[in-house]
Amino acid sequence: MTAAIDVTSLNAAATTPADTVDCQSNNHDKPWCLPSRTAALLGALVLGFVAAPPPAEARAAEASAPSCYVTGGGGLEICRDGTEAEGVLIAPAPCAFVRGVQILRLPRAETPGPLQMIFQGQSPLASRRRDEPCPERRATDSRDGGSFRTGRSPEALATTLPPSADRFWVDLPEERARGRGWSEPLPTAEGIGPRDPIAVSGRDWAGEAYSYVFLLGQERVNVGGDPEPESAGRRRGRRKSARDEAADQPADIRRRVQIAARTLDFQTFEIRTRSPDGYGLAWTPFTPGGRGTPPTPAPVADEAGKPIASSCPAPAFETHGLAGSISVVDRTYHYVYTDVLPEDCGLAPEKRRTALYLRTSKDLSAAKVWSAAKSLAGPLPPGSIVRVARAKGMQRWAVSYTCQRPANAPGGPVADICLQYTPDMNLDGIGALTLYADPVAAGRSPAYLGLRSGGDGTGRYDRSAHFWMTDAQGNLDTPAIYPGKAGFLTWLDRLAPTASGRDASTLYGRPVYWATWTVRRIGAQ
Numbered sequence: 001m002t003a004a005i006d007v008t009s010l011n012a013a014a015t016t017p018a019d020t021v022d023c024q025s026n027n028h029d030k031p032w033c034l035p036s037r038t039a040a041l042l043g044a045l046v047l048g049f050v051a052a053p054p055p056a057e058a059r060a061a062e063a064s065a066p067s068c069y070v071t072g073g074g075g076l077e078i079c080r081d082g083t084e085a086e087g088v089l090i091a092p093a094p095c096a097f098v099r100g101v102q103i104l105r106l107p108r109a110e111t112p113g114p115l116q117m118i119f120q121g122q123s124p125l126a127s128r129r130r131d132e133p134c135p136e137r138r139a140t141d142s143r144d145g146g147s148f149r150t151g152r153s154p155e156a157l158a159t160t161l162p163p164s165a166d167r168f169w170v171d172l173p174e175e176r177a178r179g180r181g182w183s184e185p186l187p188t189a190e191g192i193g194p195r196d197p198i199a200v201s202g203r204d205w206a207g208e209a210y211s212y213v214f215l216l217g218q219e220r221v222n223v224g225g226d227p228e229p230e231s232a233g234r235r236r237g238r239r240k241s242a243r244d245e246a247a248d249q250p251a252d253i254r255r256r257v258q259i260a261a262r263t264l265d266f267q268t269f270e271i272r273t274r275s276p277d278g279y280g281l282a283w284t285p286f287t288p289g290g291r292g293t294p295p296t297p298a299p300v301a302d303e304a305g306k307p308i309a310s311s312c313p314a315p316a317f318e319t320h321g322l323a324g325s326i327s328v329v330d331r332t333y334h335y336v337y338t339d340v341l342p343e344d345c346g347l348a349p350e351k352r353r354t355a356l357y358l359r360t361s362k363d364l365s366a367a368k369v370w371s372a373a374k375s376l377a378g379p380l381p382p383g384s385i386v387r388v389a390r391a392k393g394m395q396r397w398a399v400s401y402t403c404q405r406p407a408n409a410p411g412g413p414v415a416d417i418c419l420q421y422t423p424d425m426n427l428d429g430i431g432a433l434t435l436y437a438d439p440v441a442a443g444r445s446p447a448y449l450g451l452r453s454g455g456d457g458t459g460r461y462d463r464s465a466h467f468w469m470t471d472a473q474g475n476l477d478t479p480a481i482y483p484g485k486a487g488f489l490t491w492l493d494r495l496a497p498t499a500s501g502r503d504a505s506t507l508y509g510r511p512v513y514w515a516t517w518t519v520r521r522i523g524a525q
Helices: 036-047 056-063 173-181 242-247 429-432
Strands: 069-071 076-078 086-090 099-105 117-121 145-153 165-169 195-201 211-221 253-261 269-274 281-285 324-329 332-340 354-361 373-379 386-390 397-404 415-422 466-472 487-492 512-517 517-520
Touching: 069 415, 086 099, 099 195, 099 487, 099 512, 165 269, 195 324, 242 354, 332 386, 354 429, 373 429, 386 466, 397 429, 397 466, 415 487
Parallel strands: 099 466, 324 386
Antiparallel strands: 069 076, 076 517, 086 512, 099 117, 117 145, 145 165, 195 211, 211 253, 253 269, 269 281, 324 332, 332 354, 354 373, 386 397, 397 415, 466 487, 487 512
């Protein structure tokens, strides 16, 4: 039996005072309510001619353009010089963050536009007075990453995050305590979820109207690593109390699991759950403002009926694995993701190497969704994030991944995002790519894009949680204002804590940037 998933306390959609657009009025129903910094740059950013200045200590190094590099089996060249478009997507409030922004082109244009922004954000705070300032929040807080958010944008404003709303999230420990009449928050061991959303259309070629969003929750496991067995009481529907969770805190070991939701409009969602008998599959809708127990997500299963779960258990805030992308090619869904190598489970979480895996599916609504995992590449550095999709206008796979520039590159070993193409659509070509130079643990690669916004040589500012713009089937696309570009990338400029850990946050209040890239065929005029 599978342990209870850490996203059992989900709430219905709502905008919150801790919204990602920090307007003075906190009225997010107003169209295009933007933070002052973003609003001031909007006109320039839409055209793509202004990039946010990097930190002063990195400005000189970032000014020099990277050299071009060859990819795609020698048939393509990628060059990013100082004229390539970059800008600020969003500058969140101190109590908010935006992470892993996928821009999805909807199959049909509706007001206000065809671009759907999908991302992970903070769990909402309790209701606050309009004139009360937005409080700072810590990345070590258990509320980190509890909200799935969406917002719709027209093409002309693709470079600015639109007003967005929480669609579902994890209840906060103090909110549960207050609901039970306890005056003080309990030190509950709340995990992180739902996180790392990936959106893709259903079988639209067969008339299916639903789109699907796959996210990552967590399940509690025994210290030995096996899922915690459910008690008879929990099988009868009794939920573990906050006091019980607090008692379990010393053994708060988790494993990531994939969960799923489906939607017709990206505003209201149905959650994949167990049927009342505990064995079948059901899709349970959220009721805005509804009362009672929210739906309990069921793990997505593979063809053998096993949950899609990460390889290694870890403390709640140190779990890794299953983040990636989903791309539809030839009516087959390709889920490519990283996970920890099983042989590294005995190492400290920050030292566990990863590998790249592939699962496929023909129908996302099936009871058993994904095929068995196939290894594509590895080992990769700890914490690597890789996205894979069919390239725009080409029969090739595009592979983007977190990396460091080589030590002799401009600015030294700065965190960047690397990008390569395969020679064709053969999936083995993904594994044939040399993603990192030796030693692999250093995470360095000459195939870096040379991003100018964010990041610096000290390692305190990096470029993480990247994603890109896709069509409805998860393959590369670009906004109409950049028709000649090969892709449109987003990333978070995460602030790393000092060794003492005294800094307020690693991701709250940090900007998210965007950039384009250009690829050309070698020998083309």
